[in-house]
Amino acid sequence: MLYKIFINNYSFFKIYISLRVEMNKIKYETKNFKSETQQLLHLMINSLYSNKEIFVRELISNASDAIEKLRFHILSTPNLCEHDDIFIIKIIIDKDNGIIKFIDNGVGMNKDEVIVNLGTIAKSGTKEFIELCKSKDFNKNNYIGQFGVGFYSAFIVSDKIVVRTKSVFDNNNGILWKSKGKGNYIISECIKNNRGTEISLHIRDNEKKFLDYDYIKNIVVKYSEHISVPVEVSTISNSNIHKSEKINKGIAFWARNKSNITDNEYKQFYKNISHDYEDPLLWIHNHVEGNQEYISLLYIPKKLPFDIWHNNKNGIKLYVNRMFIMDNNEVFIPKYLRFVKGIVDSSNLSLNISRETLQDNYIVKSLKKSLTRKILSKLNSLANDNLNKYQIFWNTFGVILKEGLAEDIINKDKIANLLRFSSNKSNVEDQVISLKEYTSKMINNQDKIYYISSDSYITAKNNPHLEFFNKKGIEVLFLYDRIDEWMISYLSEYDGKRLQSINKFDESLNKLDNVNIKKLEEYQNTLNPVLKKIKNILFDYVKDVKITNRLINSPSVLVTDSNDMNTQMIKLLVSTGQKVPDIKYIFEINPKHGLIKKLINIKENSKFIELVKLLFDQSMLIEYGSLREPSAFVNRINNFLLNKL
Known part of the structure; x- marks a missing residue:
């Protein structure tokens, strides 16, 4: 009897023994995650994800990407796998x-x-992400899938993950990877006959709902309808399949008729390709036919991507005739629109086009112009039709959009129309004023658009340069974003009107104050000896000393000459490590101010010198924010206080 059993199962024993022999040859390696990776794993497993079903979306998305990449490789290597493979x-x-x-x-x-x-x-930005997780304002759901952590969302519902994978390019054994998410993982070779990846999640005892067929099916329906690869859900018991159902249509989402797609479907597709938890702010879906045939589905998010300043690539995926070619493509839209995510599917490009040949391809250049124009047009429509929604966009992406003035000369006017500012008339820090709105409210005889450069809204609002403009009811735009001074150098005029910094000397202001021109000339002639004396004292620091009518409540102010570099530009260049020459300011004094009247009447030379230097230091603090000799300034203040007390 035992002999028959042995004979009948001999083939099984042979396979079993050969497998045991083979497995004994395989070496297992235990590797530790990096310390920051361990911190991030701990955050994820314990607190990062509140929407636990997201792991289904992430793993389906990864599987879809793996299949799309294989399809791409088959274009150049048709014999890479079986032609009849499904x-x-x-x-x-x-x-x-x-x-x-x-x-x-x-x-x-x-x-x-x-x-x-x-x-x-x-792989990049881990430390910054961990710090962000610890901040009070961090919304953990906004960053799901970013920074390469999507796969690890599976640890929220499982206490062990086992991955078996085999590369289509490797004829050797497969690779086994497994981890409990506690600081290390095991990796080794394994027996795997077929290419591809198998991820096994050992579900936690308190998450058994994820083993329910209907529950998983509903999640898959929610997240996979747009996937262009069939997704099949099955249940097994005792190695027998009980249920098996293909969930999605397997049709490219963007190729569907726009009229048959709901807003919810658009939003869900965005979440899949962007790994964002929130709905997009807006989307643009176009089917273009004719000489240039393509489909584009572009999204603008609500949130600024965490790595936007570390990564110039955008989230555009390129397809050719529904065939995935490459992702994170930077040639289809300019860098100042790099926050845009989406799909471009061309019928004119070659299937074997590479990143190297994309840059010089005339079809791609034409596509870039068309897509850029569509995005800017959509933003312009949003600005006209939905101010609240546009304000959300501007508050999030305005600083990046400003880069376009330097990058995109062709669309400079369209970008200028999208700019928003705060001003001395808005009384709020929110940047809500457009250049078009500004020009519509200009006063009589005003032929320039005035702005002030500063380090912050508060500094700009309280700057003495504004005193004349506030009195005359002239609006002044506030430029205090770090990029603003660089940006404005590419925007010299708007709608035929020159942009003028009020931090600079400007004789044309006199025509806005005709009443005081004669008085100003009288003061200038009377005080010429005093002005020369002040200039001699401040010889090392100033180019000239002048009487001004731009001040009401302040005794003095510093301005740069009209042809000199602005203070904010100097500070910007210094902050980037560039050497800039010292500039000499024009020192303007207000002859009607009490301190200047006192200064004029001082007979004692030492006191005159001290007061001049004190006024200059005050003006320097307001203009530049720091002093060359702060200790000397403090001594002057102390001596002044002692004399008064």
């Missing part, structure tokens, strides 16, 4: 063993790729 994503629920599997037959990974993709979280 690409599919399978989700298998093994309730008996408490496991849910995500399986794809995509490109797969070799050992090095596994270590890079699964052994390293947030």
Whole structure:
């Protein structure tokens, strides 16, 4: 009897023994995550994700990307895999063993790729992200899927993850990766006959709802309808399949008729391609036919991507005739619109086009012009039709949009129309005033657009340069973003009107104050000896000393000459490590102010010198924010107080 059993199962024993021999040859390696990766894992597992079902979206998205990459490689290497192979994503629920599997037959990974993709979280910006997680204003759901942490969202519902994968380019064994998310992972070779990746999640005892077929099916319906790869959900028990159902249509979402797509579907598609938790601010979906045929589906988010300042690439995925070619493509829209995410599907580009040849391709250049024009047009419509929504956009992306004035000369006027500012008339820090609105409210005889450069809204609002303009009811725009001084150098005029900094000397102001011109000339002639004396004292620091009518309540102010570099530009260049020559200011004094009247009547030379230097230092503090000799200024103040007391 035992002999028959042995004979009948001999083949099984042979396979079993050969597998045992083979597995004994395999070496297991235990590797530690980096310390910052361990911190991020701890945050994720314990507190980062409140919407736990997101892991389904992330793993389906990763599987879809793996299949799309394989399709791309097949274009240049047709024999890479079987021609009759059906690409599919399978989700298998093994309730008996408490496991849910995500399986794809995509490109797969070799050992090095596994270590890079699964052994390293947030390859850039990890530390900044961890600090952000600790801040009070951090909304943990806004950053799901960013920084390469999407895969690890599966640890929220599982206490162990096992990955088996095999690269389509590797004829050797597959790779096994497993971890409990507690600081290290195990990696080794494994027996895997087919290419692709299989991810097994060992579901936690308190998350068993994720082993329910209908529950998972509803989540998959929610997140995978737009995926261009079939997604199949099955349940198994005792190695037998009980239920199996293809969930989605497997049709490229962007290729569908716009009239048949709901707003919710647009929003869900955005969340999948961007890994954003929030709905987009707006989207632009276009089917273009004719000489240039393409489909574009572009989104503008509500939130600024965390790595926007570290990464100049945008979120544009390129398809050719529904075939994925590459992602994070930077050639289809300019850098100042890099926050835009979406899909471009061209019918005119070659399937084997590369990143190197994209840059010089005339079709791509034409596409870039068209897409840029559509985005700016959509923003202009938003600014005209929905002020509240546009304000959300401006508050989030305005600083980046300003880069376009230097980058995109062709669309400079369109970008200028989208700019927003605060001013001395708005009484709020919110930047809500457009250049068009400003020009519509200019007073009689005003032929310039006036602005003031400063370090902050408060500094601008309280600047003495504004005194004349406030008295005359002339609006002055506030420029206090770090980029503003650089930006304004590319915007010399708007609608035929020159932009003028009130931080600079400007004789044309006199025509806005005709009543006082004669008095100003009288003062200038009377006080010429005093002005020369002041200039001699401040010889090392000033280019000239003049009487001004721009001051009402302040005794003096510093302005740069009309041809000299602005103070804010100097500070910007210094902050970037560039050397700039020392500039000499024009020292303007207000002859009607009490201190200046006192100064004129001082006979004692030492007191005269001290008061001149004190007034200059005060003006320097207001204009530049710091002094060359702060201790000397403090001594003057102390001596002044002692004399008064």
